[in-house]
Amino acid sequence: MRRSRVLVCVAIAALSSASSVGAQAPIPQLPTGTPMPGVQPPAQSVPADAVATIEGRVTASDTGSPLRGAHIQLYGSGPNARVNRSARADRDGRYRFDRMTPGPYTILASRPGFVTMRAGQKSPRERAILWLLSPAETERVDFALPRGGVIFGRLTDDTGEPLAGIQLIPLRVLHSPNGERLQPDNSLPFSNHSDDRGDFRVAGLAPGTYVLAAQHQSDEDGENLVTTFYPGTTNAKQARRIRVGMSEQVGASFAMQSGRLVRVSGYVQSSNGHPLPNARIMLRTETTVGIRVLRVEDASGQFEISGVAPGEYTLDVSSASTGGMPDFFKQTEFTSVKLSVGTEDLTGLVITTGAGTTVTGRVTYESSTGRSPDAAKVQVYAAIQDGPFGMRPPSADRNNGLLAEDGSFTITGGYGKMLFRVGRPGWQLKSVILDGGDITDVPYDASRGNISGLEVVLTDERQEVIGKVADAFGKPATRYVVIVFPGELGEGAVPGRFIRVATPQQDGIFRLTNLPPASYLAAAFEAIDQDAEFDPAFRERARSRATSFHLSPGQTRELELALIE
Structure with missing residues (x-):
C-alpha cells in the first residue's frame, strides 16, 4: 500500500513573533540534520521486520526544480532511537530509504543556500512533527526547500574606507528556559567574508531575528579593528535586531569600530597555592563571538592573552583532567572572574581556582506500593543555570551525587545558581527542601556556601x-x-x-x-x-x-x- 504526503513550503511566510560566575556562554552546535562533510553515520543493523519504505523528492520551492545532491537525514525515535541514516538526492531530486522498521522518525532535507526543512513543517522554525510508518507501506515524503534569507551590505572602517576579508557572523536570537540568548547560526555551510569592495552577503538564513557581528581577530596589540555589531556598536546589548523573513533580503551596511587591543596576563593557582599547568582558560563575552580559549603551557601557571579589545569579559578557568596529575589535582577545580578591560594592558592577575560548593543530603521516597528504587542507580545532580562548564558541575568523579545505601548523597563542585534534580527512570521529583523551605524550582546561589541537610523527595505517582x-x-x-x-x-x-x-x-x-x-x-x-x-x-x-x-x-x-x- 502506498500513501502520499506532499509538503509544500511557501516562498513568503509571516514570522511569529564557584566564584562570581557570569551568564552562560552558548556553545555553538550544529542543528539536528545539518550535514557534516566527510562524516558518515554509523552503519545500522536492519531488523528482520523492516519492511516499510520512505521515498520522495527534493525541489526548490520557488521554481520546482529538483535539488540534486540535497542531503536527507533520518533519525529514529522511541524504539528506533538508534536509527540514523542519510541519503543524497539524485539528479531528479529523488531519494529513498528501504527496509525501514515501522515507527516514529524525524526526516530532514538540506542543501547549501536553502533552508533546512523537517518533514511536517510548513515553515522552517516550526516544531517538527514525527512521521509514523506503518508495516508494508511506502511513505511518500517530498520536500520543497525555500531559498534562504540574505543579509547584505557594505562594511567600512570608521573613515568610510571599505574593509575586505572581514568575517560576518549572524547570531540568532533564541529563547531558552534560562532566558534569551544569542547563538551563531551554524546551519550555514560556509563562512561569510567581505570582498575587496567591502561588500558582504550572508545567505541561506532561516526566517528569524538576528544580530549581525563583524569580527576581525588579531593577536597583535595596539590600535586595530574590534568586533562590531550592526549598526556600529561594540556592545551586543546595543545591537539592532534584524528580522529576516522567508527568502527575504535585508540590507545592513555599517562601519567597524577601532580600538586599542591590549594584553591580559597573570598567574593561575589552585586552592592549595600550587600553580596550575595545563589549566584551561576561556575569555568570553556575552556572545560566543571573539571567544578565546587556551591552555596554560607554563609550568609556573603563567598565562597571556594578546589582542583583547576593551570591554566586559568573563575569565573561566578550570584545572586539567586528572590523568597523570599530582594528587592535589584529583579534584577538578575552577573559577569564573569578571574582568573589565580598558585601553591599557591588564597584567598581574592572580586567579585562584576552587573546588566549588559541597552539597550533602538524603533522598526519601513516597510510594503507593511501598517500593523504593535501587539506591545504587539513583543520582542527584546540580543543574547549573548560569555557568560555562555545562549543566552539571565539572567534577572528574562520575559517582558525584550517587546515593549510598542509607539514601545519603554528596555533590561536589557546585557553582553558580543551582537547581537540584534526580536521574532515575520511573520516579518523579516531588520536592527539594532546604531548612524547611521548598527550593525545588528556585535556584540556590552557590556563593552562599556549602549545603547540608538537603531533603530530596521522589514519588512514583505519575500525572x-x-x-x-x-x-x-x-x-x-x-x-x-x-x-x-x-x-x-x-x-x-x-x-x-x-x-x-x-x-x-x-x-x-x-x-x-x-x-x-x-x-x-x-x-x-x-x-x-x-x-x-x-x-x-x-x-x-x-x-x-x-x-x-x-x-x-x-x-x-x-x-x-x-x-x-
Whole structure:
C-alpha cells in the first residue's frame, strides 16, 4: 500500500513573533540534520521486520526544480532511537530509504543556500512533527526547500574606507528556559567574508531575528579593528535586531569600530597555592563571538592573552583532567572572574581556582506500593543555570551525587545558581527542601556556601494529560502543536519544569506525562516556532485564549482544546 504526503513550503511566510560566575556562554552546535562533510553515520543493523519504505523528492520551492545532491537525514525515535541514516538526492531530486522498521522518525532535507526543512513543517522554525510508518507501506515524503534569507551590505572602517576579508557572523536570537540568548547560526555551510569592495552577503538564513557581528581577530596589540555589531556598536546589548523573513533580503551596511587591543596576563593557582599547568582558560563575552580559549603551557601557571579589545569579559578557568596529575589535582577545580578591560594592558592577575560548593543530603521516597528504587542507580545532580562548564558541575568523579545505601548523597563542585534534580527512570521529583523551605524550582546561589541537610523527595505517582484538538469547524485536528505552561509560580521560580509541548500521535491524540502537580494553561496552534514556549511574550499572548486546568498528584486529566488560528 502506498500513501502520499506532499509538503509544500511557501516562498513568503509571516514570522511569529564557584566564584562570581557570569551568564552562560552558548556553545555553538550544529542543528539536528545539518550535514557534516566527510562524516558518515554509523552503519545500522536492519531488523528482520523492516519492511516499510520512505521515498520522495527534493525541489526548490520557488521554481520546482529538483535539488540534486540535497542531503536527507533520518533519525529514529522511541524504539528506533538508534536509527540514523542519510541519503543524497539524485539528479531528479529523488531519494529513498528501504527496509525501514515501522515507527516514529524525524526526516530532514538540506542543501547549501536553502533552508533546512523537517518533514511536517510548513515553515522552517516550526516544531517538527514525527512521521509514523506503518508495516508494508511506502511513505511518500517530498520536500520543497525555500531559498534562504540574505543579509547584505557594505562594511567600512570608521573613515568610510571599505574593509575586505572581514568575517560576518549572524547570531540568532533564541529563547531558552534560562532566558534569551544569542547563538551563531551554524546551519550555514560556509563562512561569510567581505570582498575587496567591502561588500558582504550572508545567505541561506532561516526566517528569524538576528544580530549581525563583524569580527576581525588579531593577536597583535595596539590600535586595530574590534568586533562590531550592526549598526556600529561594540556592545551586543546595543545591537539592532534584524528580522529576516522567508527568502527575504535585508540590507545592513555599517562601519567597524577601532580600538586599542591590549594584553591580559597573570598567574593561575589552585586552592592549595600550587600553580596550575595545563589549566584551561576561556575569555568570553556575552556572545560566543571573539571567544578565546587556551591552555596554560607554563609550568609556573603563567598565562597571556594578546589582542583583547576593551570591554566586559568573563575569565573561566578550570584545572586539567586528572590523568597523570599530582594528587592535589584529583579534584577538578575552577573559577569564573569578571574582568573589565580598558585601553591599557591588564597584567598581574592572580586567579585562584576552587573546588566549588559541597552539597550533602538524603533522598526519601513516597510510594503507593511501598517500593523504593535501587539506591545504587539513583543520582542527584546540580543543574547549573548560569555557568560555562555545562549543566552539571565539572567534577572528574562520575559517582558525584550517587546515593549510598542509607539514601545519603554528596555533590561536589557546585557553582553558580543551582537547581537540584534526580536521574532515575520511573520516579518523579516531588520536592527539594532546604531548612524547611521548598527550593525545588528556585535556584540556590552557590556563593552562599556549602549545603547540608538537603531533603530530596521522589514519588512514583505519575500525572498524565491526554487530549484532542478540534479545528474551526469542530472536526478533529490531526496537525497541531499544544503548549502547556504554568498559571502562576512562586517568586523566583524557574518555569522550565512546568512548560511542555506536545504534538499528536498517530491516533490524533496528544499525551504528556510527568508534569508536576500545579495549575496550568493549555493552548493549541497549527504551528509555533521551535523555541516559542520559552518566550515570555508568546506565553502572555497565548494566555488570554488558553484553557486553564489543575493537575493533582496521580491524576490523569483529559482536555478538549480548540485550535487557535
